[in-house]
Amino acid sequence: MALETEQAQRAPRQEGTPLLQVKDLHTNFQTMDGVVKAVDGVSFDIQPGASVGIVGESGSGKSVTSLSIMRLVERPGWIPSGSIIFQGKDLLKLDDEQMRRIRGEDIAMVFQEPMSALNPVYTVGDQVAEIVRAHHRVGKRAAWARAVELFKLVGIPAADRRVHDYPHNLSGGMRQRVMIAMALANDPDLLILDEPTTALDVTIQAQILDLVRNLRERVNTAVLLITHDIGVVAEMCDEIIVMYGGKIMEHGTTHQIIDDPKHPYTRGLLAAIPAMGMKGQRLTVIPGTVPSPLRMPSGCPFRTRCPNVMDVCSNYPTLKTLDDGRQVYCWLYER
Amino acid sequence: MTEVLSEQQPAATASDVLLDVRNLKTYYPVLGGVMRRRIGWVKAVDDVSFSIKQGETLGLVGESGCGKTTTGRSIARLLKPQSGQIIFEGKDLLALKGKELKRVRRDLQIIFQDPYSSLNPRMPVGEIIGEGLMVHGMKDRRERENTVKYFLDVVGLRPEYARRYPHEFSGGQRQRIGIARALALRPKLIVCDEPVSALDVSIQSQVLNLLKDLQKEFGLTYLFIAHDLSVVEYMSDRVGVMYLGKMVEMAEAIDLYANPRMPYTQALLSAIPMANPAMRSQRQRIVLQGDVPSPLNPPSGCPFRTRCWMAQEVCVEVNPPLRNVGPEHDAACHFA
Numbered sequence: 001m002a003l004e005t006e007q008a009q010r011a012p013r014q015e016g017t018p019l020l021q022v023k024d025l026h027t028n029f030q031t032m033d034g035v036v037k038a039v040d041g042v043s044f045d046i047q048p049g050a051s052v053g054i055v056g057e058s059g060s061g062k063s064v065t066s067l068s069i070m071r072l073v074e075r076p077g078w079i080p081s082g083s084i085i086f087q088g089k090d091l092l093k094l095d096d097e098q099m100r101r102i103r104g105e106d107i108a109m110v111f112q113e114p115m116s117a118l119n120p121v122y123t124v125g126d127q128v129a130e131i132v133r134a135h136h137r138v139g140k141r142a143a144w145a146r147a148v149e150l151f152k153l154v155g156i157p158a159a160d161r162r163v164h165d166y167p168h169n170l171s172g173g174m175r176q177r178v179m180i181a182m183a184l185a186n187d188p189d190l191l192i193l194d195e196p197t198t199a200l201d202v203t204i205q206a207q208i209l210d211l212v213r214n215l216r217e218r219v220n221t222a223v224l225l226i227t228h229d230i231g232v233v234a235e236m237c238d239e240i241i242v243m244y245g246g247k248i249m250e251h252g253t254t255h256q257i258i259d260d261p262k263h264p265y266t267r268g269l270l271a272a273i274p275a276m277g278m279k280g281q282r283l284t285v286i287p288g289t290v291p292s293p294l295r296m297p298s299g300c301p302f303r304t305r306c307p308n309v310m311d312v313c314s315n316y317p318t319l320k321t322l323d324d325g326r327q328v329y330c331w332l333y334e335r
Numbered sequence: 336m337t338e339v340l341s342e343q344q345p346a347a348t349a350s351d352v353l354l355d356v357r358n359l360k361t362y363y364p365v366l367g368g369v370m371r372r373r374i375g376w377v378k379a380v381d382d383v384s385f386s387i388k389q390g391e392t393l394g395l396v397g398e399s400g401c402g403k404t405t406t407g408r409s410i411a412r413l414l415k416p417q418s419g420q421i422i423f424e425g426k427d428l429l430a431l432k433g434k435e436l437k438r439v440r441r442d443l444q445i446i447f448q449d450p451y452s453s454l455n456p457r458m459p460v461g462e463i464i465g466e467g468l469m470v471h472g473m474k475d476r477r478e479r480e481n482t483v484k485y486f487l488d489v490v491g492l493r494p495e496y497a498r499r500y501p502h503e504f505s506g507g508q509r510q511r512i513g514i515a516r517a518l519a520l521r522p523k524l525i526v527c528d529e530p531v532s533a534l535d536v537s538i539q540s541q542v543l544n545l546l547k548d549l550q551k552e553f554g555l556t557y558l559f560i561a562h563d564l565s566v567v568e569y570m571s572d573r574v575g576v577m578y579l580g581k582m583v584e585m586a587e588a589i590d591l592y593a594n595p596r597m598p599y600t601q602a603l604l605s606a607i608p609m610a611n612p613a614m615r616s617q618r619q620r621i622v623l624q625g626d627v628p629s630p631l632n633p634p635s636g637c638p639f640r641t642r643c644w645m646a647q648e649v650c651v652e653v654n655p656p657l658r659n660v661g662p663e664h665d666a667a668c669h670f671a
Binding site: 058174201204207228229230232234268269270272273278279284285286287305 | 398399505507508535536537538539540541543544547562564565566568569570588589592602603605606607608609610611620622623626627
């Protein structure tokens with residue numbers, strides 16, 4: 001029925017060389033009470049130019065996954081195993097200098113809180129020009145010209161004047177545009193957006209999402225969008241990865257995940273959102289709360305809240321690829 | 336099913352009105368200069384009027400800075416409004432003082448947004464919930480403890496949790512504690528100020544269901560403030576939309592969402608990210624230009640005119656009053 005939506009058509013799963021391959025990634029954090037496995041065996045591919053969304057609730061490991069790709073996990077966190085193959089290179093095997101060159105040039109990231117990600121004592125133009133000069137041998141004047149050009153690209157009005165503003169002069173939406181301008185400064189192949197609109201109001205969120213959509217048509221960048229808002233990923237991405245308790249539950253096209261979710265967690269999550277016209281009906285509830293990351297159940301992390309739980313769920317399910325090409329980690333689909 | 340019934344009830348008579356807010360103005364002073372003198376006002380709530388009927392849920396939506404939280408806090412008398420009337424069961428709250436005000440406060444409770452900062456970390460949960468009971472005259476410790484245990488049970492927490500401290504609970508559980516605290520005084524009206532926006536989706540639906548159940552069980556009236564438009568639609572009988580301190584549209588929830596009259600409401604509703612592609616294809620997306628103007632220096636005339644695609648000369652000169660544009664539907668727009 002909804003197959004004719006633009007997203008379903010735009011999402012043929014190309015079988016080319018992926019731009020990014022995350023293989024069995026583990027990211028741990030040492031805490032006073034023990035080791036937290038924030039990311040626990042995550043694998044997925046991103047094709048060049050694709051748009052992939054990771055959704056999950058707090059503690060699902062979605063943000064740590066993106067930080068791991070950027071190699072921004074700092075002590076007390078570490079990556080004990082896994083590989084992150086980007087354009088043929090394993091990012092986890094690069095030295096700091098090699099990684100620094102990839103960061104901001106080949107892979108760029110936009111964070112949730114634009115105020116804390118910008119330096120308050122430099123003008124926004126300075127900060128964008130600095131990024132340009134960090135990766136290219138260009139003069140100050142050329143870098144500034146590039147900054148103005150980028151500000152225009154991300155739809156900042158009166159760009160040639162705004163570059164002289166300090167972050168505090170700008171509104172939240174404008175700051176997020178500056179962050180996106182910075183991220184695009186060196187034409188990255190992969191743009192990671194970590195909750196880019198969570199701190200913004202809904203009409204400003206619409207502006208930013210519109211901007212990212214338009215940019216994707218103009219600059220051929222793959223996008224990895226991290227969000228808790230399933231509505232945002234559904235509107236922005238061709239593919240959705242659903243995470244829970246540090247693990248992937250389900251990975252498929254947006255159409256597959258939204259219209260026909262297979263994993264009990266995805267089903268519960270979609271049913272729990274109040275939608276238009278649900279007045280008077282009770283909301284479906286996922287019982288219980290997310291288990292403490294220190295006391296994740298063995299096997300499937302969702303089994304303590306799952307309506308379809310079986311004995312076998314105390315073992316972690318292996319990856320099942322269904323006939324429609326989607327990947328589910330759930331014993332229900334064992335044949 | 337009761338929700339459906341309540342919609343079919345005859346139109347409210349004056350006696351059904353529990354809360355009547357008239358021309359409410361709450362301003363914050365802006366201080367400046369070496370002497371920190373007042374150099375201006377932020378008109379956070381500027382001449383807002385509405386009423387809430389007994390047993391209904393009135394939703395208030397709007398973006399940050401629109402004045403929805405200030406409205407809620409003014410009604411709960413956590414803020415002192417500049418002028419206007421807040422008539423609760425026939426008495427003007429702004430004229431009350433001392434003992435009389437304290438008595439009314441019992442009937443008028445608030446649930447806060449942030450379940451982390453709104454609970455005292457040094458108090459066990461039993462004391463957090465019981466404090467209000469003590470203030471309002473329940474001196475007997477036994478009785479208080481029993482009441483606390485009863486309300487913990489009502490909100491779905493184990494009675495023995497009374498001895499634990501807030502840090503031992505998850506966000507959703509803390510919000511239940513906040514609800515139990517508000518409920519313990521058996522209030523008539525609860526101001527719910529963004530009660531679920533700090534919670535994850537799977538926990539949010541638990542709390543929304545709980546609030547609906549409690550409304551039925553205790554005959555509560557809610558002022559439900561949130562920025563999430565789908566949540567407000569789900570919870571509310573009627574919805575008011577605020578922008579820059581003014582009420583710009585007010586209607587029955589179903590009517591407002593199906594047939595918004597004020598351009599701002601239309602844009603706001605079209606901006607909701609929707610998972611369901613069938614619903615998405617039905618709507619026309621309006622992406623507004625620019626930001627909300629600074630409340631320090633609001634535009635003349637209609638507050639929305641700087642971002643409105645329908646703005647004309649008249650919008651610069653005359654601020655459109657909230658007027659009736661349909662049955663139970665008011666909008667503040669020259670062209671609605």
